Amino acid sequence: MGEPSRCAASAEEKRHEPEDADLRARLGLIAHTIMVLSGKGGVGKSTVATHLALALARQGHRTGLLDIDIHGPSVPKILGLEGRQMQVSDAGMLPVSLDERLKVLSIGFLLGPDQDAAVIWRGPMKHKVIREFLTQVVWGPLDYLVVDSPPGTGDEPLSIAQLIPEADGAVIVTTPQEVALADVRKCIRFCQAVRLPILGVVENMSGFACPRCGERLAPFGEGGGERMAQEMSVPFLGRLPMDPSLMAACDAGTPIDAGPDAGATGQALGRVIEGILREIGSRAAAAAGGSCPASERS
Numbered sequence: 001m002g003e004p005s006r007c008a009a010s011a012e013e014k015r016h017e018p019e020d021a022d023l024r025a026r027l028g029l030i031a032h033t034i035m036v037l038s039g040k041g042g043v044g045k046s047t048v049a050t051h052l053a054l055a056l057a058r059q060g061h062r063t064g065l066l067d068i069d070i071h072g073p074s075v076p077k078i079l080g081l082e083g084r085q086m087q088v089s090d091a092g093m094l095p096v097s098l099d100e101r102l103k104v105l106s107i108g109f110l111l112g113p114d115q116d117a118a119v120i121w122r123g124p125m126k127h128k129v130i131r132e133f134l135t136q137v138v139w140g141p142l143d144y145l146v147v148d149s150p151p152g153t154g155d156e157p158l159s160i161a162q163l164i165p166e167a168d169g170a171v172i173v174t175t176p177q178e179v180a181l182a183d184v185r186k187c188i189r190f191c192q193a194v195r196l197p198i199l200g201v202v203e204n205m206s207g208f209a210c211p212r213c214g215e216r217l218a219p220f221g222e223g224g225g226e227r228m229a230q231e232m233s234v235p236f237l238g239r240l241p242m243d244p245s246l247m248a249a250c251d252a253g254t255p256i257d258a259g260p261d262a263g264a265t266g267q268a269l270g271r272v273i274e275g276i277l278r279e280i281g282s283r284a285a286a287a288a289g290g291s292c293p294a295s296e297r298s
């Protein structure tokens, strides 16, 4: 719940947008921003983003979860918030509050009763809406804003990286097999191109224990994400097992607990979340000490 960690020099260099006082004023109330990205869809971004935001809120941090997956918003379902609508106040639009610590915003809250409606927008429209999510929505002061993105390196990740140049960095989620890793390398290059620091890589769906015989199986392989992180010289944040009960919990809108007292998957999630916070802390310390990890990386 500390003060915003900023590296003024790199933020200045990274600014692609024209100066916008309203945007800057709103972003000035957000201490830390974490973007969750991936090369491919279906690798667990929304699962990680949602559990990260929940864990932060449960630790007492004022947390926002912004779902910018405009074509496939999953956050309302995972949090059991489907069908909820945004309210409008005199000050602007209000995100949906899961509880007093977690505010959530998703295009899913704007779809009205037809949750299966397709949103058909070109890039400039998406950029405009994402900008409005930051400027017209009353987030209030936040310790953390977690951003759940669509897969790849298209309009939405580019917009958010440009709109929040002082973001702490990206968490990149992948599965272990080579066909996914090839796209992660592109995702890493994307982050480097837009000067978005990389907090680390999460290897999801990394093996599982057969519920019948206990044998360890690895349908998508194991260890590929970790090896790729080493090759690309980016931090590795840990592995999450494939766990049908995690999938069922997300489908039911009842996310699992993450942390040392949780089950095996919750413990693994807890370690990943600790790793993300450790990275943010060490970057903030480096920035306060005068060296800037973001500029070192480019």
Ligand SMILES: Nc1ncnc2c1ncn2[C@@H]1O[C@H](COP(=O)(O)OP(=O)(O)O)[C@@H](O)[C@H]1O
Pocket: 038, 040, 041, 042, 043, 044, 045, 046, 047, 048, 074, 204, 205, 206, 240, 241, 242, 243, 244, 245, 246, 247, 248, 250, 251
């Ligand atoms: N570790 C895991 N074990 C089992 N199912 C998972 C795991 N991680 C994600 N899933 C499931 O995989 C599907 C895709 O995950 P999701 O987080 O929506 O991916 P993305 O946001 O990258 O498209 C969802 O049904 C989710 O519940």
Ligand SMILES: [Mg+2]
Pocket: 045, 046, 047, 069, 072, 074, 148, 149, 150
């Ligand atoms: Mg998703």
